[in-house]
Amino acid sequence: MIAEEPLAGGGVNEVVRAGDTVRRPAAPWTPAVHGLLTHLAARGFTGAPRAHGLDERGREILDYVPGAVAHYPAPPSTWSDATLTAVAALLRDYHDATIGYVPPAGARWQFAPKEPAEVVCHGDVAPYNCVFRDGVPVAFIDFDTAHPAPRLWDVAHAAYRFVPITLGGHGEEPLPVAEQIRRLRLFCDAYGLPESDRRALPGTLVRVLHGLARHIRERAAAGDAAFAAHLADGHPELYLADARHVQRYAF
Known part of the structure; x- marks a missing residue:
């Protein structure tokens, strides 16, 4: 055994x-x-x-994917420009590779598909779901939240976590707004995001954050102990505060 x-x-x-x-x-x-x-x-x-x-x-x-996962508080290298651009490039490669996937008959997704279903989004691209080797992001893990959706849904979430776009932080020191904006542009450039999607990104991120807060509350109400802990730790309030942060500065 x-x-x-x-x-x-x-x-x-x-x-x-x-x-x-x-x-x-x-x-x-x-x-x-x-x-x-x-x-x-x-x-x-x-x-x-x-x-x-x-x-x-x-x-x-x-x-088992060898390497280190960047759990919070993440190592300082997680927040470098090199990591940011490498994650964006990895996400683009992942999205492109999902094109053409036909799920098995009767397949279910944890998160409801969203239209237009351009790719299969990972759904939770973040330092804690990224494997690093020698400080370089090489793989994503934990695909439980994968679901067909527009690319931008994943791009917004990944940028939120890796820029990071936040008012209070997730264990890391929040960056000045101007630096958050600079790093978001760098992420979008590395992904190759078209201008139309860049204009739609702030609104998409606000919807992502509201969805995260709602999901935690729903799962906690259903008796899920892990999400009850997230609720008790104030995660929904943090996401909603960050949504207001995005709306205020129109990233």
């Missing part, structure tokens, strides 16, 4: 390492996510783990 080692982070799920694999609780959206990961591998995208079905306990089996 392979020895299991609990992995740091997890947040919502209990995640363990078993040899060269990771085991996580399966969910109704697991078939859609595993199909996506298989599609990415077939397209040659290396910035995501591969899926290997379920184990004898019904947990999903994924590749």
Whole structure:
């Protein structure tokens, strides 16, 4: 029997390492996510783990991606311009690789698809879902929130986390507004975001943040202990404050 080692982070799920694999609780959206990961591998995208079905306990089996995950408070290198542009480029490559994915019949997603469904968004691109090697972001993990949606939905969330666009911070020191704006432009340039999407980005980010706050409250009300902890820690209030921050400065 392979020895299991609990992995740091997890947040919502209990995640363990078993040899060269990771085991996580399966969910109704697991078939859609595993199909996506298989599609990415077939397209040659290396910035995501591969899926290997379920184990004898019904947990999903994924590749263990070697490296370090930037949990909060994230290392200083997480906030460098080099990291910011590398994450944006990785996100663009990921989005392009999802094009053409056809989920299995009856597939479900944790988050409802959004139109126009240009790509399959990751849904939670953030330092804690990014694997770094030698300080360079090389892969995204935890695709539970993946869902078909416009590219901009993912771009807005990733920029929010990596610029970061925040009034109070998530354990890091908030940047001056002018620096947040400069870094957001750098992120958009590295992704190759067209001008029309740049104009729509502030409004999209406000909707993303309101959605995050609503999701936490709904899951906490449904009895989910992890989200109840997020609620008690004031995460919805932080997201709503950051939404007002975006509206005030019209990033």
